[in-house]
Amino acid sequence: MAAAEVPVPSEHFTQIKEQNLKPGDLDEEKEEGGVQRMEAQEGAVEAEAAPCQLLDAAGLQNDQPELSLWVPAESDRRVLTLQTVHLTPQDVHLQGLGWLSVPRSGEFPVMIPQEECFLPLPSVLWLQPEPQPDSQHCVTISIPEELYQPEPLELMHFHLLQQSVPAAEQDQELTPSLGENAALTKFEDDEKDRLLPEAEPDAKGGERLLFVEVTRNDEGKDEAVLTISHLSLQDQQGQAASEQTSAPGAETTKPPRGVRGKTRTFQCDACPFTSSKFSTFTRHVKIHNDERPHLCHLCLKAFRTVTLLRNHVNTHTGTRPYKCGDCDMAFVTSGELVRHRRYKHTHEKPFKCSICKYASVEASKLKRHIRSHTGERPFQCCQCTYASKDTYKLKRHMRTHSGEKPYECPTCHARFTQSGTMKIHVAQKHGENVPRHECPHCATIIARKSDLRVHLRNLHSPSPEEIKCRYCPAGFHERYALLQHQRTHKDEKKFKCKQCDYACKQERCLKAHMRIHTGEKPFSCLACDKHFRQKQLLTVHLRKFHDPSFVPDEHLCLKCGKGFSRWSNLQRHRKKCDPEQLAAARKGSSTEQAMEEGPGWDNGIATQASDTGKCPGKPASSENLDDGLTCEMIFNMMDK
DNA sequence: TCTCCCGTCGCCCTCTGCTGGACGATC
DNA sequence: AGATCGTCCAGCAGAGGGCGACGGGAGA
Structure with missing residues (x-):
């Protein structure tokens, strides 16, 4: 970053001071200079933990808020630690304590324009890093209000990680780091609690971080825009660490809290991800932005990592280096091959259900299976009460609302909502070997197995109560047996004429027959005055002799x-x-x-x-x- | 920082089974 | 003519298999 003129405000409500200073030591420590102090602490800063560690204000014996800039001089890494102070007009008296004063040269001042002093965070921080007093830098901080709006007097800490920036290259202090635009800002609730006793503690009992991304400001050569989002920092040692840090007087000799003897967990604020390794954490954070610097030269598709790009290019080239020894399948990664072999060849299923005998190759399959025991249905339809155990079933269900029928019969072009339905249709309507299911009890042939099940349920399931024959006193416990029996009555001519030997199976036939004896012909033709004993005969007569359109x-x-x-x-x-x-x-x-x-x-x-x-x-x-x-x-x- | 390995997610598929309307046979 | 029943058929959901893709842990 090039040097810039710093419009030093005429009045300040903030000042730069070094970490771990007691207010009473203010003048002395200012004289020491920040660089020397930070170098003394370097040894305590662990390689992974250092960038995220907080140089907190626990050492302050009073609760005065402060704003400080910490610039440790590492050979290949620069850590800027900012503490911001948010003051209300009632805090003007702090000026009398030397807290609110114009920073002096060589103190790594962060200067905040007066008109911005009441903002939750200063929108512009003017940095005056050593060792070149003329080389002054400006950092613009863009903080969405929805992300952060602290209360007045809230104490904050900034750690800006500027990696691979030699300390001597002050003019490029921020510029080369823009590519490595990961920075971390931390806000400690215990500090907040100490300063604001009435404030509610963090629900997670941990520390909160603000993740800061540094990007170049197009309009200002010497400005960098810091985009801040929330993170959480969980203190795994909890109370013990808190007690330790609360002990006054030890701060000047101990490393910053959280640096030594503690295992930190970084929690992403955009998702539930946590990691104890900062490099893993920063790699993870990149998945939340759209930066995909690795382009496929064949289709220009962009990827976040080289590995993803390489795997993608393999799909173009057909490169599948991991070949299955038992079949012709080949895969891009070794893990895919192992899984394939478990599914197809070894049948190893390490994930076993504790409730039933189910076992699966993948844990996710067991997890899905468990839902069939618990009844859990996490995927709710937005248009009805249906909820599904997995996303695919919900998607399939949604077709019932949309009317979508994506599967088309290639022969008759009938459309279906599910592929299986179409498959059955094709097999039974257009297939040569139509599947047939024979009932084992009565040799009935039914096209679908499910219908055979209905057949078995209706006709062959034993009835607890005896079913009586409608024609005789016989009774049966199986409906099919009853029907078979009743068919034996089928050919019986139960309706007998009392005047002749005529007998028939249907009562209506007997009624028609009786007209022979009575001579009754109730159906008359209005055209020719012929009479018939049956209506049907009259109909035939009318069509044959009186319908001009009748064609035999x-x-x-x-x-x-x-x-x-x-x-x-x-x-x-x-x-x-x-x-x-x-x-x-x-x-x-x-x-x-x-x-x-x-x-x-x-x-x-x-x-x-x-x-x-x-x-x-x-x-x-x-x-x-x-x-x-x-x-x-x-x-x-x-x-x- | 990169890479390998592994776990997980998500998608699509098949198989299965139940349901209800359509339709014909039978009563 | 109407009721009942059995079979056909499509719709729909449950369960699970298989695999591509992605992301994190760990080590080089």
């Missing part, structure tokens, strides 16, 4: 092309003209077979059905009525 069906012989108005006549003809075709037709059609086998077929329903345009689908019975029709033929014909 013509049944053609495929052998000679001769036409017949009646189906039965065609059948009789085919016996003579084309017996082979007739035999083939019999084999392929149970209907035709029934036509041939049914008693009275030639004279019965086939004749009438062909005349009326109805297809005779059922065999005729021997219940002959007038006009050559049987009662059941008529009813069956009308049902059709």
